[in-house]
Every structure is written in C-alpha cells, then in structure tokens.
Amino acid sequence: YSMSTSENLCVVLHGAEDMRVDAREQTDPCGNDVLLKMGSVGICGSDLKYWKYAKCGRFTMSSPMVIGHEGSGTVLKCGPDVKHLKPGDRVAIEPGVPCRQCYICHAGRYNLCGDMKFCATPPVDGNLSQYFTHPEDFCFKLPDNVSLDQGALMEPLAVAVYACQRGDVGLGSNVLICGAGPVGLLVLMTAKAMGADKVVMTDISENRLALAKTLGCDHVINMKDRSSNMEDCGKEIKAVCPRIDAAIECSGADSSVSTWYSPLQSTRPGGSVVLVGRGSKEPSIPLVDAATFEIDIKGVFRYANCYPKAIAMVSSGKIKPEVLISHQFILKESEKAFQCAYSPDSGAIKVMIRCNA
Template sequence: MEMAGHAPNIAAILHGKDDLRLEPYTTVAPGDNEVLLEMGSVGICGSDLKYWKYGKCGRFTVTDPMVIGHEGSGVVAKIGTGVTTLKPGDRVAIEPGVPCRVCKLCKTGRYNICPDVKFCATPPVHGNLCKYYTHPADFCFKLPENVSLDAGALVEPLAVAVYGCERGGVKVGTNVLICGAGPVGLLCIMVARAMGASTIAITDIDDHRLQTAKDLGADHVIKVLTNDCEAMADEIVKAMGECPDVALECSGADSSVVTGIHACQPGGSVVLIGRGSMMPQLPLVAAASKEVDIKGVFRYANCYPKAIDLLRNGSINVDKLITHHFNLKDSTMAFKTAMDRDAKAIKVMIHCDK
C-alpha cells in the first residue's frame, strides 16, 4: 500500500550502466513488524560502484531499474503492527540483509548465508538511497545518542570488519596482516586493535590510502610493488618481524590471497573478505602443508549490536573515514567522486534528509 500524508518520496534509481536517475518513488506503508524510515545517511560501497559502472557485481546483474544503496541509517517515521522495540523519532542503523528466519541456517545463527536472504540493492531487491524507506523492525538497530546518522550508516561496513576479524580468530596478542586499505581494510585495522591485536600490517598499491592506514594505527604499511607473491610475503614477514597469525584479504585481488597463504604462520588463517575472480589460482598444497585455514566471509551475522557498541564506547571512530558529503539530489556526482582516484575518496556519504 502506498503511504499518504508525507512529503513526496524520491529515490536514486539505477537503470543500467552509468545511468543513475533521481525519480519519484512509491512510499510503502509499514506492515506487520515493519517501520517506515525517513532516511538520513547512505554510504557508497564498492558493490554500488560496480552496479553503477558495469551493471553487475559478481553473480548479480541489474536487469530492471533498481534503487541503489545499502549502507544506511534513518529516523523512524511510523511503526507497523506488532512493533514494540522502536518508536517514531528513534534513530536507527539498517541491517540490509533480511533472511527467511525459519530455515536451519537462520535458526543456528548463520542467517547471512540463508538461501532466501533479501539484501538491499542486490537485484532484484531495491535499496535505500531514497527519502523514505520501509524495512523490518528487527533489522533496524537503535543508535545511542552519541552515535551520528553518518556513523550509523557505516555500521554496515563496520559489521563486515567485525565479522571478518571474528572469522580470523583475532584476539589479544594476534599478529594481523590486512591486504587492501579500502574502507573495509581500514575498518579492520580499528576492529583488530579493539579486539587486542598485537601487530597490524597492511598492504596496498595506493600511497594515500597507506598513509591513512598509518594514521589510523597500522604498525606497518607496505606498498605492493611486485607481482611475485612469495617475495611480497617475505617482505611482509620481514617488516612484521614474524609471520602473521591471520591475513584478512580485503582488496579483492587474487594475488593478495596467494600472498596471505605464503605469509601466514603455520596453523594460521586467511579470511576472504574481498571478492576476486570466480576461479582464482591458489597454492592449495602450500596452504595444506602449513595447515593454513582459508575461510570465506559473506557479509556478516549477529554483528550489528557489536559494531554499534564499539561506536558507543569510543573504541572506534568511523567519522575519520568520511571524506566527501553530498545531498541526495547530487547522487550521480557522489558516485563519480567515489570512483575518481584523483578525488582520494575513502567513504562518500549521501544525505537523504537534505
């Protein structure tokens, strides 16, 4: 049912490659266990950029017009029947992946890999880069007073970092290698440190991002200057003084996975957070002989409360990652800025309430 009695709704709708349009959009009244949100902030993610630039991301392809955006926060405008945990005026972070809630995976806590999960801005599901958006209440998490809507939008990539560090077993005394100093890699620095990591090294091809990583607390920043993965691994171990216990691959480069396998301590872990090619060539015999575990990551599960608590208690300050701000009407310019290397963008934030 379309919602009446509020300002007109507009959304950033992707019609195809390089074709993002700001258009009128139907506002749906909240049903059972749903809330209508007046959107506040939406961050641009790498997957958003791939859909915009190429019309696809991994195995997902845009075939019909789709509202873009999944890193979002907003203010509750109206609640549906049965909602008891939220009220109008509450500021929330939106967990964009909603599973079936009843299958074995959901009931055992691994709802992120539920086969029926519906994830914002993953075809054919619409995203939340719009003025008004309706979402299940149990996947909206109330923000503490000291956490801004901008920070609330970044709970989504922060949850990825939390989940990746958990999958890698990061704890007090762990030596961590992070491959890729994009937003998630930079968040992994902060999360790993908050979890007690001893030494953190990070690799990238970009000097600006490496400097940002250094400013955020990385102990060692290492520029990738060679395609020789074993030589790169040797350089990492030399810089760290010992082999890392866990490698968090956040770049999406197949070579970084190979480097991580060679660099890791025997018995360590390589966690695949980034997305590389569909069939990478990996030194599996080397991984097996060292008993290096290769672990997949698909988004996150049960991480939003943890991520919000890291923001609430001041363990992490995500505002440092936001380099550019745009209003909803300038969404196309925001996407161009996020894609432009010369802009030195880390996280571009779009404000839907302005």
C-alpha cells in the first residue's frame, strides 16, 4: 500500500494567536526516516509562547509552522535504510536532530550543535499532527509497559535528567529546586531517583508547592511577595537544609534575577547552580561570591543522550511522570488545549493532546 496521497491533519500556527488545523499531504519516508502515526503530544511553555507571540527567546516565526515537540508515536512505515525499528514499534520522539558531523556532535554534546533541527523551533515543523516523519536514531523504542502518554513525557523528563547530571546530583545529595512547574517537578522526581536525600523547592503557587509535597519534596518555601527580602529566603533555606549541594533554577520568572541570589546564598561552597529556567537576559548576580566559594554555574540547553535513561526510569517505575498530566484533549481541540495550558485558573500542570483519538 502507499501512504503518498493520505491526508495528514496538522496543528499549524500561521502567526500570533492564529492556530488552524490544516490538512497536509503525507509522503512516504525516505532514507533513515520512519513514518509515525502520532500518539500523544504534550504542551510546553515554549509552545504557548509561539502561539501567543509567534516567537520564543531568540527564535521568531517567519512562516506557518506545525507546533508541538513533546511527542510519541507508532511506526507505520520505514524508509529503505532503517535498521532498528519496524512497523508497530512504539517510540518516544527526541525532537532535536543535530548535524551529527561537527566537532560538538562528535564530542557528544549534540544539543549544542549549530545546525540543529528542532521540532517547532522556527522554521522546523513540530509534531502535533496525525502523522510525522523523523530519523530512526532520534526515535526511542518504548518497552511494552510504557504508555504513549508516558512516551510524550520523556521530552521534559530528559530536561530533568540532564539538569540533575549537570548538577552532579547523586547519592545523598541535597538539592534546591526553584520553581515547581512541570520541569521543576520532574527534576524533583529525577533527583530522588538518583539518590538525593533532601529536596527543597520554591514557588509562588501554593497549589504547586502542595503537589511537590505529595511527590516527595521534603521542604517547600513560598516565595510570593518575598522578592524584596531574598536574604531572608536564603536564611530560611539554610535553616531547613544547611547543606545544599546543587541549586537547580527552574522558575524562569523575571524575579528569578533575585531568586538567583538565594541559590548562591544557600548553595554550599563547591556546589553547583544549574540554570534551566530562562529569566531576564542580564540578571544581576553575586558573581564574586560564586568565584570565592567555587560555586559552579552551569547552563542547560535541552539535553543530550538522556532519552534512554529517562525511558529506563519510567519503565522500571522509579519515575512516574504521568502524575503531572492534568488535562487531556484530542487534536481538533488543540486551541482549547492551549487555552487550558495558558490559563492560570485552569490548574493545568501538563496538558496532553491525543493526536489520533
């Protein structure tokens, strides 16, 4: 049979607040590509930014783009050079495909490749669609006991795994996580799975902090209305946990300029501050303190080589990312799904879209 004339419903952003479900033509996969019937796609903060403003950070849309990058699917058809996957295999889709040729790719830090093609980062189409074509080496087979919803959550979980690795989280580590959004909560689960002892989390939402507690967080601190008194917050963190080995910033709020101050205050000498969240461009930070106390400030840009680890942790039951799914929609309801994810009143944590339901 041939797929070449099939219709593929795709959720396309034509500009700011202009989301449409368009039918596109579906072609056969070539080379190392596999054609996937999409399973689930999660909505992330960057998707919401493209939807609202047609831009996110340093990337701006200049033509219509399919949205979505937290996806899973089932192999329908393999290109002629595909070796490891076969029709029927269910996979988690790692959305960024680097050049695989440059110095950085060869060094294994392919997330930093200058020639990266990443789903739903302009101009590359994302995978919130019925069908999607992707290279097999960025499709990771899911064990039978892992669902397609869990498969879609491997993307933010990979961010959490990478952030914990960057912070050298391990047996007996004490970790401060600033921000209890999906990323911060996945960092919590990952840090615990990696053997962390105490985890302290901050947020400005009482609901999210309550959820963090139910997920095993040892201490929570509400930073609401505290931005003028960060020294005090640093002291509070010190009081509940005198030795923070790694502080992982996952709030990305503009007030994380000052949240920064607190990690640096509370992180032990020789510890790490890991920057996952994206705040203002030039935050004011006590850099000399970092130098004096040999606190390593580490960036995080997505992840590299983390999907196999994330899948293993979910399959073994050590991490249960699906507890973060608060809402589910079908593809044609995508705009509603985005509204839900965007609205502060919806109580949404992770909104999931079923592409072929």
